[in-house]
Amino acid sequence: MNGNRGAALADLGRARRHHRLATVDWFDSFYHAYLTALGVGVAIIVGSTYIPDEELTAAGAALVAREGPAPVGLGIAVLVALGLRSGGRGGPLSLEAPTVAHVLLAPVDRSAALRAPAVRQLRFGAYAGALVGGVAGLLAARRLPIDPYASVLCGAMTGALVALGAVGAALVVSGRRASPAAANLVALAVVGVAVADLVAGTALAPSSALARLALWPLTFEPVALAGVALALGLAALGLAGVGGTSLEAARRRAGLVSELRFAVTLQDLRTVVLLRRRLAQERPRGRPWFRLPASRGNRLPVLRRDLAGILRFPATRVLRLIVLGVVAGLALGAAWAGTSTLVVLAGVALYVAAL
Template identity: 50%
Template sequence: HWIDALYQVYLTALFGGGAVIIVSGLVSGDELSSSGIDQVLREGPAWLGVLVALAVAMGLRSGARGGPIALEAPDVRHVLLSPVPRQAALRGPAVRQLRFAVFVGVVVGAIAGQLAVRRLGGNFLAWVACGSLFLAATVALGLGCAFLASGRRLRPWLATLVGGVLLAWAIADAVDAVPGSPTAYLAELAFWPLDVDPVAGLLVVLAVAAVVVGVAGIGGVSLEAAERRTRLVGQLKFAATLQDLRTVIVLRRQLNQELPRPRPWVRERHHGRFPVWHRGVRGVLRWPAPRIGRLVVVAAVAGLALRGVWEGSIPLAVVAGLALFVAGLDAIEPLAQETDHPGRREALPLPEGYVLVRHLPLAAVVMVKVGIIAAAAAVLVDPSVAAAELAALCILPAAFAGAAGAVISVLMGAPEPSDNWQMLPPEVQGSRTAFRTVWPPLVATLGTLPVVFARVAAENDSSPWEAATTAGFLVVVFTVVVAGWVHQRAVIKDWWRSQQELAGLGGGGSSSSSGDDGERGGGRSAGPGSGSASRGGPARTSRTGGKPGARKVTTRLERP
């Protein structure tokens, strides 16, 4: 309904505007010098070109698997099978999805533009307009490629190959390995307030052409792929509504057809000791290539964001923390599989914490490798001995914090319907929901504190390495506490449940028991523990609400 939509716009504007104001206040530092602006013009388009290539790759991959439109099941089974042209039936949903995505791109691009003008200088309106135009064109280009791949029924392997080559080319251009990436020229549109290059206008032309051609041929979508996508997307939305992140991840992998390898990458020998470790290693060695590639990309994003934090853009710590959290969700897959099958775990003659805590070393090893990739990406931007030393100090805190946040998210699971929190007012429930949502990523973001402290120490003429070491030690200690919570989680949960049951028996159960005792005592008044006495009312003598009990009359047949 339009009222619900207006209310959602109101909430988005309220919270989004507040977030923008807060982030804008965190962006500190003076405007860059002419040499700094020249460096931005040299390196910035290549890195933004990676974003354009990523949008194209994701669009091709989504379209080859029946996306990006997710219809309702009746629409797929009845409307698309009816004599109505499929193009006419799909044009409306495609335009609505495109309109919403472009609107989000315009808003996010405007926010990025008003943040960029604080460091790069120039006309405020020009930066906002170019940021909105660039991101809207990028989103439209990605959706247009998705419509093309879906309508032409592009093979999934071909879509992955084309998108992967384009993305690899863009990344190689960003690290100065291979020059001449086409997406780098298109990304110069975002820097028009500093230097106008007419070639960058081709991004808008390509986006419009891809959208027009894609929407025109959207009727060729595969019905089987559309029905499969509809079923999984419906389950995914329901799981997201229940705040069940683990189910969302599993359904997302099914949607992307991300299946384990039938053969491991490397054969692993088992010597009979540490069965939990070896079982987890065997699972990791069967990870598909897309999952490994996703870990590498997320690690690189975290490293580049941390490099930006070291250069002075402290708000990028949030981006790095979210990237570490996403990587941690993949790293703790063996532990997540253990929680997905509680019946198997309960069949073991071992405590729950004993089994779960033995999955943590493998997650730590995987995250350390992610941290090494992130450190390499951060150092390669501007290699130096100081950057390498600082990156080495931050590997363990970042890795352990990312894994800790993911572990907390998986073990918390979805809120229980029978939880006593459901009896509280909506305001309290909303605060609890917000805390459950924010707490795991916040824990992962703690891994960026060494870099943040090092940057603050460098600005105050202190030793950044000492600050990073102190902050890193505190983060590692906190992750050890999280590991202890994993080990004792079941014990703590049972104790808390028993306390709640005792509190319930002490309140509601005492009234009935004391009332029964009073009734069995021949009409004696209830004790101080009864329900009515505790509420200040008269003592109950029976279950008739305080009235005297009915006297038993002995009949003639019952008399001796």
């Protein structure tokens, strides 16, 4: 019986893929691929203009090899923490509404039904991570005395493994239906260990071990294999437990993601941001951070109403505003120092903060 159900599920998937491919506008798909390739090329060219052409000395390269794993590991830890937070909110899978309504409610093995979407999520994440890591490796080869091909290869492998680890961590948390508070606590611990590594000048965190893989062209350290095993283990563990994903969370995400895609199609950035907040379950605080003192004569009612709304911002939104403000300030400082193009980054950061 289970074999027949599995075969029926596979037939349904093949039929849906055939129907989807029959309605694909291949010219439009190739056009999007062309735009993506063009964007990557522009990113490489623009990024290379901000990197000096002078190659580091042997002493400078040794310093990068010694001190580099900690800051790179902190970046990896932040990405894994984002994956953990996504898993605590029911992510990272974004299923279509018919899949939730007809497949997940059918008497079939939920693990078998969700394994294919999870594999696609991991595959896409690995591809995107490899692309970003390869570009970073290419740019790093301009300053470091290393082989460019080795730098691109190690950067691509590191990026792919980071993506697999982040998505795998999200699948692990989602499959075990951990609460958002527990997921945030683990995410905070992951980032905290990486920050301690950076402050102490060590490289003992698991994320720092994986960061050593990106520095293999400078110095080969076998401890990076531990980070590789951890990333692959998270991906495998996430796939093994994907059947435990909450049906209610999948239904909620399916509706919001469809609205989000429609808003992106219309290029309605404000709606995209609002839907993204709903997808992240970002709700106003039940109690304000502090209450405004009573006013006499009901003066400035609009200002008081705005302040009352701001005082109910959740902690995540406050933190996001602080980070965007810091980014805008640093960009403006760099623009004042001579890099005038960073004014655009400051404007984008302030615009996103105001949405």
